[in-house]
Amino acid sequence: MCRKPNPSVVKKENEPVLSNGTKFVVSHPTGNTFVRALLEELTKSQQLEKFYTTIGSGLETNLFIKIICKRRGYSIPDDKISRQWIPELVRLLAKGDQSKKRNRADHSYLTVDKKVCSRLRKQGTQVLHAYEDGAYHSFKRARELGIQCSYELPIAHWATVRRLLAEEVERYPQWEPTLESTREPEEKLFRKEKEIRMANRIICPSHFVLDSIPDEIKQNTPCLVSPFGSPATEPFSRKMSSKASKSFKLLFVGSMSQRKGLADLFEAMKLLEKEPVTLSILGQPSLPMEFYRKQFSDFQYFPPCSNQKVREIMMNHDILVLPSIIEGRALVQQEALSCGLPIITTANAGGEDLIDEGMTGHIIPIRNPLKLVEKIVCLIDEKMKKAERVDLCQSKAKQYSWSLYARKIIDFNLYPSSKLDEIGY
Numbered sequence: 001m002c003r004k005p006n007p008s009v010v011k012k013e014n015e016p017v018l019s020n021g022t023k024f025v026v027s028h029p030t031g032n033t034f035v036r037a038l039l040e041e042l043t044k045s046q047q048l049e050k051f052y053t054t055i056g057s058g059l060e061t062n063l064f065i066k067i068i069c070k071r072r073g074y075s076i077p078d079d080k081i082s083r084q085w086i087p088e089l090v091r092l093l094a095k096g097d098q099s100k101k102r103n104r105a106d107h108s109y110l111t112v113d114k115k116v117c118s119r120l121r122k123q124g125t126q127v128l129h130a131y132e133d134g135a136y137h138s139f140k141r142a143r144e145l146g147i148q149c150s151y152e153l154p155i156a157h158w159a160t161v162r163r164l165l166a167e168e169v170e171r172y173p174q175w176e177p178t179l180e181s182t183r184e185p186e187e188k189l190f191r192k193e194k195e196i197r198m199a200n201r202i203i204c205p206s207h208f209v210l211d212s213i214p215d216e217i218k219q220n221t222p223c224l225v226s227p228f229g230s231p232a233t234e235p236f237s238r239k240m241s242s243k244a245s246k247s248f249k250l251l252f253v254g255s256m257s258q259r260k261g262l263a264d265l266f267e268a269m270k271l272l273e274k275e276p277v278t279l280s281i282l283g284q285p286s287l288p289m290e291f292y293r294k295q296f297s298d299f300q301y302f303p304p305c306s307n308q309k310v311r312e313i314m315m316n317h318d319i320l321v322l323p324s325i326i327e328g329r330a331l332v333q334q335e336a337l338s339c340g341l342p343i344i345t346t347a348n349a350g351g352e353d354l355i356d357e358g359m360t361g362h363i364i365p366i367r368n369p370l371k372l373v374e375k376i377v378c379l380i381d382e383k384m385k386k387a388e389r390v391d392l393c394q395s396k397a398k399q400y401s402w403s404l405y406a407r408k409i410i411d412f413n414l415y416p417s418s419k420l421d422e423i424g425y
Helices: 033-044 063-068 085-093 098-119 136-145 158-171 173-178 186-198 207-212 262-271 289-295 307-314 331-338 369-381 386-397 402-414
Strands: 024-027 048-053 057-059 073-077 081-083 127-131 148-152 201-204 223-225 248-253 277-282 300-302 319-322 343-346 361-364
Touching: 024 033, 024 098, 033 048, 033 073, 033 402, 048 073, 048 098, 057 063, 085 098, 098 127, 098 136, 127 136, 127 402, 136 148, 136 186, 148 186, 148 402, 158 173, 158 186, 173 262, 201 207, 201 402, 207 223, 223 402, 248 307, 248 331, 248 369, 262 277, 262 289, 262 369, 277 307, 307 331, 319 331, 319 369, 331 343, 331 386, 343 369, 361 369
Parallel strands: 024 048, 024 127, 048 081, 057 073, 127 148, 148 201, 201 223, 248 277, 248 319, 277 300, 319 343, 343 361
Antiparallel strands: none
16 A cells, blocks of 8 residues: 655655654644544554644543534543634634635634644654644744654645646536635645645555655655545444335435536436436535536435434445545545445545455546446446445455554654665555
8 A cells, every 4th residue: 555755765864763652743723534543543652742733622621621622522631632722613603605714724724733833842752743734834843843744645736636626617617616726825835835845754545646746746755655444334234224226326425516526427417317326415515505406406415414324324325426536535435335335436536446346336537427327337237236245345445444544654754764665665
């Protein structure tokens, strides 16, 4: 799962010598599944110095903080968390259009970044691990102090995002309002570029993300592909619980945007009108529902819901369809496999390694409704028993664990550049 850095990468004179006792500071404004996995692994190995975020509660915290941080709990000691409440509370409580919401989110990221910058100290911290959009100021300070900068890029490099989405605007102008990344200010893009160029280590969730990074950066900075982990698989009795149906049930999960290829899926569904196929969509609309019904009216809609409810919906469908134009590594792919669903997706969704062609699903080119139709019909016509398909999908999902994802990131930061080739990175 790793791609070796360019042989020209050598140990820099000021590169810190690290060990298993290395202390990490982690910074992320909102937290998510992969941040939690890293924090838990660092806590287990007693390597977590501090976690900087906006809203969050740890273990054995007081009731007041638990109530406020109901959805942002972390399985780490509460005294390891440094919170920056106000900007995020303002963002969550305030009303406004999408532009204002994006600006408030950017402010939350920037506030946490600046707080980390002001709190970093040379003694006690050897590695700062931060994420795209939230590392500019803290990385500048870390480099001054000789602290290693570990950078996680969860989605493709901004230049690739901008290019691909600009092409989508030309293909489907009416979908442009769903492509928020096309409106990012130049100042924000400048910070992103500076962040990645200050990094001593770069971690990506997929080879698609790695390939999007400019060659001159990859030639001078060790890079690692560490795929996300999968959720636990469902018991056999539940995965077979959906009622028999004469129709083949497709499911799309994600934001209702052309970044996810939803317009292409609608075009494919129009071509499938004579086939026994139905479509369900689970996700957050970017525009009023009338817009989507105007593009293609015949789908069942599920609003965003709990993880457990998502899994129940998945187990009542036959295929996950995700014709994404650009992602990092869409977690929904492994969620679907863990529920026994095959996937039809693109390499740009970051899960190419999840697909055993024709067995756990199909990889299709981006922007190709005809190929999408072909693979859907393939799965409809094939004779493989459902139980056999479920076993194949769940076995694939089990190959990816969150502890392995996190451990690879930690170990990747412990070796000097000159040693990474020797140990297989």
